[in-house]
Structures are given as structure tokens and as C-alpha cells.
Amino acid sequence: MKELQVELNNARSYPIYIGSGLLGQTALLNRHIRSKQVLIVSNDTVAPLYLSTLQTGLSDYQVETIVLPDGEQFKTLQYLEHIFDKLLSKKFSRNATLLALGGGVIGDMAGFAAACYQRGIAFIQIPTTLLAQVDSSVGGKTGVNHPLGKNMIGAFCQPQCVIADADVLDTLDDRQLSAGLAEVIKYGLIRDPDFFVWLETNMALLLQRDKQALAYAIERSCINKAEVVAEDEFETGVRATLNLGHTFGHAIETGTGYGHYLHGEAVAIGTCFAADLSRRLGWLSDADVSRIIAIFKAANLPVTPPAEMTVARYIDLMSVDKKNVDGKIRVILLETIGKALLPLNVELNKLQDTLLQYAA
Amino acid sequence: MKELQVELNNARSYPIYIGSGLLGQTALLNRHIRSKQVLIVSNDTVAPLYLSTLQTGLSDYQVETIVLPDGEQFKTLQYLEHIFDKLLSKKFSRNATLLALGGGVIGDMAGFAAACYQRGIAFIQIPTTLLAQVDSSVGGKTGVNHPLGKNMIGAFCQPQCVIADADVLDTLDDRQLSAGLAEVIKYGLIRDPDFFVWLETNMALLLQRDKQALAYAIERSCINKAEVVAEDEFETGVRATLNLGHTFGHAIETGTGYGHYLHGEAVAIGTCFAADLSRRLGWLSDADVSRIIAIFKAANLPVTPPAEMTVARYIDLMSVDKKNVDGKIRVILLETIGKALLPLNVELNKLQDTLLQYAA
Structure with missing residues (x-):
């Protein structure tokens, strides 16, 4: 133990x-x-x-x-x-x-x-x-x-x-296992680039439920989580980066009816949104975005959103996110693979560009 | 101000x-x-x-x-x-x-x-x-x-x-004014004997809504409350004394259906119970209990309980009070007028004696 x-x-x-x-x-x-x-x-x-x-x-x-x-x-x-x-x-x-x-x-x-x-x-x-x-x-x-x-x-x-x-x-059924991997991948993306590379290499082992690989992924994830929470228990700063993909993901969960998507599935899709937006705003490269989409696919997670959600519906749902201030939408974006930015007000037109690419 | x-x-x-x-x-x-x-x-x-x-x-x-x-x-x-x-x-x-x-x-x-x-x-x-x-x-x-x-x-x-x-x-209607006075009287009983004497003297003025008397009662009550809360914000000790009469009072409110008694009215009756029990356990004198009943009567508050509550019903309702530990009933009693005791496990037979005197 x-x-x-x-x-x-x-x-x-x-x-x-x-x-x-x-x-x-x-x-x-x-x-x-x-x-x-x-x-x-x-x-x-x-x-x-x-x-x-x-x-x-x-x-x-x-x-x-x-x-x-x-x-x-x-x-x-x-x-x-x-x-x-x-x-x-x-x-x-x-x-x-x-x-x-x-x-x-x-x-x-x-x-x-x-x-x-x-x-x-x-x-x-x-x-x-x-x-x-x-x-x-x-x-x-x-x-x-x-x-x-x-x-x-x-x-x-x-x-x-x-x-x-x-x-x-x-x-645990396979779908639930994959949903959990979405949050594991998140730690690699926001603060642990070496872990991200390890996950790229070992995803097949994790899906086969290799005990040693799973134990390592759980421990490393908990270490990351514990460090962030210790630094900012009440989310006045860095803790918000744990919400990568969640602003979009919560909108998908609420918009499609709770229970339709597993939380981790919605976060996977949402993280692909966040990666796309990070690219549009000049941080991530096309290659970075491809790597991110690839790792979620490798984990058997969805990377494209529900067909029925419109841009207006996303904006409406995202406007009640807890990170927002005075009704302005704020999201977590990636500076690089392995480094998240603090919550950021995003210009509505850039946000719409990303959403338009995916939304109905 | x-x-x-x-x-x-x-x-x-x-x-x-x-x-x-x-x-x-x-x-x-x-x-x-x-x-x-x-x-x-x-x-x-x-x-x-x-x-x-x-x-x-x-x-x-x-x-x-x-x-x-x-x-x-x-x-x-x-x-x-x-x-x-x-x-x-x-x-x-x-x-x-x-x-x-x-x-x-x-x-x-x-x-x-x-x-x-x-x-x-x-x-x-x-x-x-x-x-x-x-x-x-x-x-x-x-x-x-x-x-x-x-x-x-x-x-x-x-x-x-x-x-x-x-x-x-x-x-504020008269009934609500009296209900508020129940908690004002409480501060005198648990920690401010001079204030209790002042209340005995000035109750008629308070009921006539004399501005100066009311302002004094509000300020002195808030000073008492603020001191207790500052000492014990999360009620691990002395703050529980603010609950004088409340164990019985909450049972009356829940037992008769919320809204039938005003909270202050139920606390007034409950405080008379607590006074009676304090006397039975050897703290208050008969004269003390009489003074306590008299001041609530002077404030136009009820001092006798609802006819329909049985002893068993009181015991049942009091057994979920927040002060209880491991299901044992604890109440706040008075050592003297102006000094409360910390929460006390009370022997069931003494509690029943008090309840029997009043209950259906």
C-alpha cells in the first residue's frame, strides 16, 4: 500500500x-x-x-x-x-x-x-x-x-x-475505464509533460488493465491532484486549471441531459475544443492538437461533440460556469502540452469559431 | 449608527x-x-x-x-x-x-x-x-x-x-416582537445577569416599543452573541449555550408542525423546561424558576407546552438534536440566572420527570 x-x-x-x-x-x-x-x-x-x-x-x-x-x-x-x-x-x-x-x-x-x-x-x-x-x-x-x-x-x-x-x-466496464483515462490524460496536459509522453507510450497497457501500469497512472494522477489542491484548496488560482476541457464538457453534459455522456467522455471532447481554441489563439501548434486528439482516440474516448448542440446552446450553457466573472465566459487553455494557462476571458468570436467547427 | x-x-x-x-x-x-x-x-x-x-x-x-x-x-x-x-x-x-x-x-x-x-x-x-x-x-x-x-x-x-x-x-406585529424577546432574555440567562435584571425592569417599555429601550436591548444582545461566536465559531464548546431552551423548543416546533409556533415562542417554553430540569438537578432554586417563568409571561410569551405532545414524542424528537453524541440526549442547563452549563448528558428519568410535569 x-x-x-x-x-x-x-x-x-x-x-x-x-x-x-x-x-x-x-x-x-x-x-x-x-x-x-x-x-x-x-x-x-x-x-x-x-x-x-x-x-x-x-x-x-x-x-x-x-x-x-x-x-x-x-x-x-x-x-x-x-x-x-x-x-x-x-x-x-x-x-x-x-x-x-x-x-x-x-x-x-x-x-x-x-x-x-x-x-x-x-x-x-x-x-x-x-x-x-x-x-x-x-x-x-x-x-x-x-x-x-x-x-x-x-x-x-x-x-x-x-x-x-x-x-x-x-x-469496471470498458467505457468507465476510458472515461477515467480522460482525467488521467488531463494531468499530463496541464502540468506533467513527461507523464503525457508515458501515457502515449502505455495507453494500450492501461486499456488491457495491466496492474502495474494502472497503479502507476493512479499514483501519478493523485500526486498531481494533491499538489494542486495543496497549493489552492478553494480555487482562487491554479486549481482552476484542473478544469481543462470542463467548461465545454459540462455544457455537453447539461445540454444532452445528465447521464447521456459519462463525465470523462464529455471532458475528452471538451479538451479537444480547448486544444483547438488554444491553437487559434496562437499557443498550441497543429501537431500538438493532433497529438491531443490522438491520445483520446487511443483511450477509446469520443473527440467529436453531439450533433444536436448549437453554438448558441453552448454559449448559453457556458455562461453559468463557476469560473466566470460578472457573466463573462472564462476557459482553461493550454500554453503547451504540459502547461495550462490560468482562466482566461475569451473573445466571443474566437470561441464561436471553435464551436462552429464542431457544433450543429 | x-x-x-x-x-x-x-x-x-x-x-x-x-x-x-x-x-x-x-x-x-x-x-x-x-x-x-x-x-x-x-x-x-x-x-x-x-x-x-x-x-x-x-x-x-x-x-x-x-x-x-x-x-x-x-x-x-x-x-x-x-x-x-x-x-x-x-x-x-x-x-x-x-x-x-x-x-x-x-x-x-x-x-x-x-x-x-x-x-x-x-x-x-x-x-x-x-x-x-x-x-x-x-x-x-x-x-x-x-x-x-x-x-x-x-x-x-x-x-x-x-x-x-x-x-x-x-x-413588526406584537407576536413577532415577543418572539424576539425570548432570545433577548436568553442572553441574560446564559451569561449576562445584569442584563436579565434590566430586562425584568424594562419589559413594559420594550413591549411599548420604546426606541431607546429597544436599541439598548438589540445592542446588548448582539454584543453577547458576537462574543460567544468569536470564542467558538464552530460550536465545539461554549457556543452551544446559545441553545438554552432550544432542544425542547425544536422538539415542539417539529412535533407540532413547523409554523405553528414561532421559534421564539417554542424557545420560551423550552427555556421553562430547562429551568425546571436545572432545579431538579440541584442548580436553580424554586425562586429562580419563578423569576424565569415570570419574565417570559411579562414578555407575553407562552410558558406551557402544547397539549398534544407526549413524553415519548419529546424523547424521540430530542434524540436527533445536533448537540447529541452517539444518540445520547444532551441539553443546556442553567447553573444560576446568568450562567449556563456546557451541554450535559441528562439521565433519562430526570428528563422524563420534567417532561411528565408538562406533557400530555
Whole structure:
């Protein structure tokens, strides 16, 4: 087992455990659970596979479970309320602990529920998708979607720890694996050029689920994420670069209806948009853009957008992005492969040029 | 105008402005609003009276308004969502500012909406009831109710400032005025014995809405609140004493259906319970309890509980209080008039004795 640390102020630092067979390790769980009261939040895909393994490590606790339907379309205030219903009907106190067993949706919702229940209880992230292990479980961004914008309602709330058990990826379907690779590639693009080259070389191994290659990709991604979050926990600066491709990607997710695209798929398409725009504004070369498109294709990810979205629809949806200031659209662009720029107001005509190339 | 400061760490300190004619003062608002985007959250009792006055001071801003129905029964996740709908449909950015124009319900909801919208935007408290001016607008507790427990979903989120304009109390109905006095009396009971004596002497003046007496009561209450919050922002200790009477009071509010009792009314009854229990446990004398009941009566507040609540119902509702640890009921009791004890596990039989005296 490897242990990384997310270094934060005011006693909010916490470890990320990466390894095999971590799910049922009582000692690991004991270290971070605060009282006898434990609620496991999971979904109907993951629970049948891993809930009982997790529960075997928790025989000394009062363990309650809530199983939500699987999918981004259920990441809403309405389903969040089911978590509160369970906590209150079981009379859980402020020293209870919530365990998020699932992908990014479950982690975001359980984390936000923990942030709000009695104004804040403890939670532990146990990510079961590659995407959640390399990105969403680390850094304390929690929340739910709104019909008009993704992740628009939420809180910064750091977990007690993250337990990334590589074994759970054995049951991950291929589409979910690829979606996770979109965020892995992101770290190469925004701040780790050597890792990008490693990914170009090793993509086939990752898709074959080579244990060693996957373990390396997870660890290197978590190191990158932890460094960025440690530098800028509340996203007043560099943390926004983790949003490469997300402004476009969120617009695609919201515009096509949550759940149609996986988050990582939308981010892959969005990153191709961002690369194109970076080229138009004089940063990336044609060759850079080709390399970027090629690596997403190699990861079996989509690189062209949904046919039905118009330019006007993109602009409308992007105008509620969290990076925007006073309603002006800001996006993350690449200076080179391996270096992102801070959020930038983009001239509408340049943005439209990029969107026109792809949009309906 | 008087200015008090709530002293907190990490740049969260903020002023409380107390005075007359503050509502339309552009300079005061300018000082704390972050960008052109301003959303006023109010209710259908207060908006017809004061919304236009507030708007006159905001002519340079993009001002949107949302008017919610008035009452504790609307302090829910469902009505909270209406605030998010408005913010998103108007494409408000993360540097927008929310103004809460109303009583405690509006302040709690607008504050919680501000805490969650895009993971946190600025808000300003403009309390229009005595209760909100002396208590709920100060200290950053925000949230909504759940059918199974009051204020169970929320966040600690401090405002940019509190603007307490005494003029708005002119239109407050008598019942609301009395409800506010319950929290004023609380400060005397938990930490300010001289103020308690002053209140015993001046209650008639307060009920006649004597401007000078009211101004003094508001200021002294805010000083007490600000001191407690500065000492313990996140309620790990002494702040819990502000909850005197609230464990019982919340049970009454939840048990009778939100909106049936005003919060201050339920707190008055709950404080009489707490006084009785403090006497049974050997702290207060019979004479102390009589003085406490007398001052609430003098303030035209109820001192006897609803006929329909059984002991079992109280115990059930109190077992989800935020002060509880591992499901054990904890209450705030008085050592003397003017000195509260920290939260205490209470033996169930003593608690039942007190409840039996009153309950159905």
C-alpha cells in the first residue's frame, strides 16, 4: 500500500491510500471513523459487488446503508434528500461518519451530504471507478447538479481519507475505464509533460488493465491532484486549471441531459475544443492538437461533440460556469502540452469559431 | 449608527451595523457588495413593506429579487431550490451577492443558498424581525429544516455584514416582537445577569416599543452573541449555550408542525423546561424558576407546552438534536440566572420527570 498526503491548513490534511485489498481492512477504517454510527452511501451497480466486502471490515459498528440508482441524472437535491432522510430516521449524531462507496457521483453526493448534515459530519471516500480514484475523490469538491448547470450547488469539504483499492477496477466496464483515462490524460496536459509522453507510450497497457501500469497512472494522477489542491484548496488560482476541457464538457453534459455522456467522455471532447481554441489563439501548434486528439482516440474516448448542440446552446450553457466573472465566459487553455494557462476571458468570436467547427 | 465587530479567524470577521434609516444607505451596501449582480431574497410579508426602500439604494446594480412565502414551514430544501433556480436562470457568477431581507427563516435560507451556490458566494444579512436582529442574523449558522428535525441541513457560513435597521421593527406585529424577546432574555440567562435584571425592569417599555429601550436591548444582545461566536465559531464548546431552551423548543416546533409556533415562542417554553430540569438537578432554586417563568409571561410569551405532545414524542424528537453524541440526549442547563452549563448528558428519568410535569 502507498500513502500520499494532501497537505492542507487548519487540520484538514488527509491521506490517500492506494493499493490492493484495502476495502475490508478494519484497521484502515478504524483509523478514520469517529463513532459507532456509520452510513455507507453506494449505488445499485457497486453495492452488489463490494458492499458486503466493506461491511465485513465494519462488524464493530452500527452500519446503515443507502443505495441510490447509478448515474449522473440522479445527482440532484432530491436524491441528496434521501441521504438526509436515512441519517435522521436512524438518529445519526454529529460525530457519525459517512462512507462513499462508488464513483464520482456517489462521492460528490455523499461528500455534500456530509458537509450539510447537522452543518458538517465526517466522511471517507472509497472510490470505485478510475475517474473517482484519480480525480473526484481527492480535493474536497462536493455537490449536486442543477438542470441549468453541472455541480452548481455544493461545498468544499475535505474527507478524512481516500481509500483507492485498485482491485475494484477489475469489475469496471470498458467505457468507465476510458472515461477515467480522460482525467488521467488531463494531468499530463496541464502540468506533467513527461507523464503525457508515458501515457502515449502505455495507453494500450492501461486499456488491457495491466496492474502495474494502472497503479502507476493512479499514483501519478493523485500526486498531481494533491499538489494542486495543496497549493489552492478553494480555487482562487491554479486549481482552476484542473478544469481543462470542463467548461465545454459540462455544457455537453447539461445540454444532452445528465447521464447521456459519462463525465470523462464529455471532458475528452471538451479538451479537444480547448486544444483547438488554444491553437487559434496562437499557443498550441497543429501537431500538438493532433497529438491531443490522438491520445483520446487511443483511450477509446469520443473527440467529436453531439450533433444536436448549437453554438448558441453552448454559449448559453457556458455562461453559468463557476469560473466566470460578472457573466463573462472564462476557459482553461493550454500554453503547451504540459502547461495550462490560468482562466482566461475569451473573445466571443474566437470561441464561436471553435464551436462552429464542431457544433450543429 | 453603532458598529460592532464579530471577530473571527481567516478574514471572516464582519461588522454589525445597528441604527435608524440604514436600509436604503447606498454607501453601506456598496462597501460589502462584490459585483454588479445582486439577488434580494425576501418573503411576502416583508417585501411589500421594505423591498422598494432597499432597491432605491441599489440603483447601480443588476438587482434581481425572489419573494418566498412567509413562515417556518417553507424553510425546506424545496424552497431553497427556488433560490438556485433564480440565480442560475439569471446566470449569476461566483462573485454575486445575496441580500437576505427578512426574519430568521429568510436569513437562514439565503445564507445557506449563498453557502452552496457555486460552492459559496457572498451574502448580507438585513434582518427585519427582532429575533433575527438579536440572534439568527449573527454568527453564520444557516440551513433548512427536515420533517424529522429542525435546522438539520445547513452550513456555517458568515455574512459580509449585518445591517440591523431599528425602523423596520415599527411594522413588526406584537407576536413577532415577543418572539424576539425570548432570545433577548436568553442572553441574560446564559451569561449576562445584569442584563436579565434590566430586562425584568424594562419589559413594559420594550413591549411599548420604546426606541431607546429597544436599541439598548438589540445592542446588548448582539454584543453577547458576537462574543460567544468569536470564542467558538464552530460550536465545539461554549457556543452551544446559545441553545438554552432550544432542544425542547425544536422538539415542539417539529412535533407540532413547523409554523405553528414561532421559534421564539417554542424557545420560551423550552427555556421553562430547562429551568425546571436545572432545579431538579440541584442548580436553580424554586425562586429562580419563578423569576424565569415570570419574565417570559411579562414578555407575553407562552410558558406551557402544547397539549398534544407526549413524553415519548419529546424523547424521540430530542434524540436527533445536533448537540447529541452517539444518540445520547444532551441539553443546556442553567447553573444560576446568568450562567449556563456546557451541554450535559441528562439521565433519562430526570428528563422524563420534567417532561411528565408538562406533557400530555
